[in-house]
Amino acid sequence: MxxxxxxxxxxxxxxxxxxxxxxxxxxxxxxxxxxxxxxxxxxxxxxxxxxxxxxxxxxxxxxxxxxxxxxxxxxxxxxxxxxxxxxxxxxxxxxxxxxxxxxxxxGGFRKGFSIDGTTGLSVKYDGISTKESRLVMNGETLNHTDIPLGENFTLINDGIDGLTIKDRQVSVGCSLVITDTAGRAIFSEPDLFADHGLFNKDSVQYLQCRVNTGAPMLPDEHYGVKVTFWDKYGTGKIENSVRVRIIDEP
Structure with a gap:
C-alpha cells in the first residue's frame, strides 16, 4: 500500500x-x-x-x-x-x-450572482436563493435608476428559498447602507428588521426593503445603495447593490 x-x-x-x-x-x-x-x-x-x-x-x-x-x-x-x-x-x-x-x-447550492441589465442591480446570494430581483417605485418596476429627490423606491428579492426553519418560523435581518461618490456612508442601518424579523415559514415568499431619499442627498448626484438580507437562524445571505442618480422632483 x-x-x-x-x-x-x-x-x-x-x-x-x-x-x-x-x-x-x-x-x-x-x-x-x-x-x-x-x-x-x-x-x-x-x-x-x-x-x-x-x-x-x-x-x-x-x-x-x-x-x-x-x-x-x-x-x-x-x-x-x-x-x-x-x-x-x-x-x-x-x-x-x-x-x-x-x-x-x-448552481444547485443556493449560491450565485446576477446583474439586471436595465438598472445595474447586482445580486449575490449564498445559502439563500432568490429567483428574481427588481426595483419598484410607485407600483411600477423600474428600468432605470433616476430617483426624484424625496421619493422612495423598494428593492425586492422574490422567490426566496433556503431560510432556516425553527418551530415553523424563519427569522430575517435587513441592513441598508447608502454611500456617496466618495464612498462615505450617509446612511447606515444595521438591521431594519430588528423589531419584526420573525415570520411564519409559509409567509415569506419575498424580501423587500424601502429606500427613502432626501437630505443630505443632492440632485444630479449618484449614490450607492447596498441592501443585505440574512438568515438569523442560519448563515445564508443575499447582498444587493445598485447605483442610483438623484434628480430634481418633476
Whole structure:
C-alpha cells in the first residue's frame, strides 16, 4: 500500500490531473469574473472561490482520468492517456468539463450572482436563493435608476428559498447602507428588521426593503445603495447593490 502511495506512476497521475485541473479552473474563474466584473467581491472571497474551483477541477480531472482508463481498458487500449486523443476530442472534453465545473460552483447550492441589465442591480446570494430581483417605485418596476429627490423606491428579492426553519418560523435581518461618490456612508442601518424579523415559514415568499431619499442627498448626484438580507437562524445571505442618480422632483 505504501509503495503505491509513493510510486512514480501515482505522482505522475496527480501531477497531470492537477495541471489540467488548474488550467481549466483558471479559465473558468477568469471567464466568470470578466462576465460579472461589476459584482463586488473582496480579495478573500475571490481567493477562496479560486481555491475551491481549483480543488473541484482537480477532483473532476482525477475522476475523468480514471473513467478514461477504464473505458480504454474496456475497448482494448494498451495504455490510458488523454493527451494521445485527437485535439478536437480533447478540447471538446475540456470545454464540457469546464461548463460542468462552472455549474458546480454556481448552481444547485443556493449560491450565485446576477446583474439586471436595465438598472445595474447586482445580486449575490449564498445559502439563500432568490429567483428574481427588481426595483419598484410607485407600483411600477423600474428600468432605470433616476430617483426624484424625496421619493422612495423598494428593492425586492422574490422567490426566496433556503431560510432556516425553527418551530415553523424563519427569522430575517435587513441592513441598508447608502454611500456617496466618495464612498462615505450617509446612511447606515444595521438591521431594519430588528423589531419584526420573525415570520411564519409559509409567509415569506419575498424580501423587500424601502429606500427613502432626501437630505443630505443632492440632485444630479449618484449614490450607492447596498441592501443585505440574512438568515438569523442560519448563515445564508443575499447582498444587493445598485447605483442610483438623484434628480430634481418633476
Amino acid at each position: 505504501i509503495e503505491i502511495l509513493f510510486s512514480q506512476r501515482l505522482k505522475k497521475f496527480l501531477k497531470e490531473t492537477f495541471l489540467l485541473g488548474l488550467f481549466m479552473a483558471v479559465i473558468v474563474f477568469a471567464w466568470v469574473r470578466l462576465l460579472f466584473f461589476e459584482v463586488p467581491f473582496s480579495l478573500s472571497e475571490d481567493s477562496m472561490t479560486l481555491i475551491k474551483t481549483i480543488l473541484t477541477s482537480w477532483l473532476i480531472m482525477g475522476v475523468f482520468r480514471i473513467f478514461w482508463y477504464l473505458l480504454l481498458r474496456m475497448i482494448g487500449a494498451l495504455r490510458p492517456a488523454l493527451i494521445r486523443s485527437s485535439g478536437a476530442v480533447r478540447w471538446m472534453i475540456l470545454i464540457l468539463l469546464s461548463v460542468s465545473l462552472y455549474a458546480c460552483q454556481t
